Amino acid sequence: MIAMALSCNPEILIADEPTSALDVTIQAQILDLMKDLTNRLGTAVILITHSLGVVAGTCDTICVMYAGRFVERGPTDLIFENPMHPYTQGLIKSVPRLDKKGHGRLTSIRGQPPNVIDLPDCCPFYPRCDKAMDICKRKYPAWKTFDNGRTVGCWLYSEEK
Numbered sequence: 738m739i740a741m742a743l744s745c746n747p748e749i750l751i752a753d754e755p756t757s758a759l760d761v762t763i764q765a766q767i768l769d770l771m772k773d774l775t776n777r778l779g780t781a782v783i784l785i786t787h788s789l790g791v792v793a794g795t796c797d798t799i800c801v802m803y804a805g806r807f808v809e810r811g812p813t814d815l816i817f818e819n820p821m822h823p824y825t826q827g828l829i830k831s832v833p834r835l836d837k838k839g840h841g842r843l844t845s846i847r848g849q850p851p852n853v854i855d856l857p858d859c860c861p862f863y864p865r866c867d868k869a870m871d872i873c874k875r876k877y878p879a880w881k882t883f884d885n886g887r888t889v890g891c892w893l894y895s896e897e898k
């Protein structure tokens with residue numbers, strides 16, 4: 738299927754969970770193949786995945802989505818070094834790390850995602866957020882863009898709060 742998609746010389750390839758349910762060896766082969774082909778053809782790839790390991794090893798830029806909307810955007814290395822949105826922080830803390838000492842419990846994000854056909858007008862993450870403030874329950878977060886190319890949709894970074 739990847740070969741069929743690339744045979745049209747697309748400018749953009751949208752790969753939605755291309756490595757789901759594959760074992761890690763085949764996953765690495767598929768990602769290498771896509772990287773090689775897209776480098777040679779100059780195709781940009783939008784990779785949709787739940788695997789932070791795949792994102793870390795493949796992507797230049799990350800857009801983190803929650804409840805169908807972007808919550809944080811920026812260069813991959815900066816987002817993994819210093820996640821700013823509480824949802825991104827929770828995602829990264831929930832991944833097992835071989836380079837961390839100790840055998841503590843993995844962090845999880847409490848609660849459940851909202852119903853996306855009935856989203857609130859406020860921050861949809863606030864029932865699950867440890868940093869929620871009063872404004873989070875009243876208004877959808879304003880976007881803040883930083884000089885290093887990062888954009889975050891969270892009241893923690895807004896002067897308006």
Ligand code: SF4
Pocket residue numbers: 822823824860861862863864866867868869870873878890891892893
């Ligand atoms: S806007 Fe408020 S509730 Fe939403 S992620 Fe930021 S701090 Fe948490």
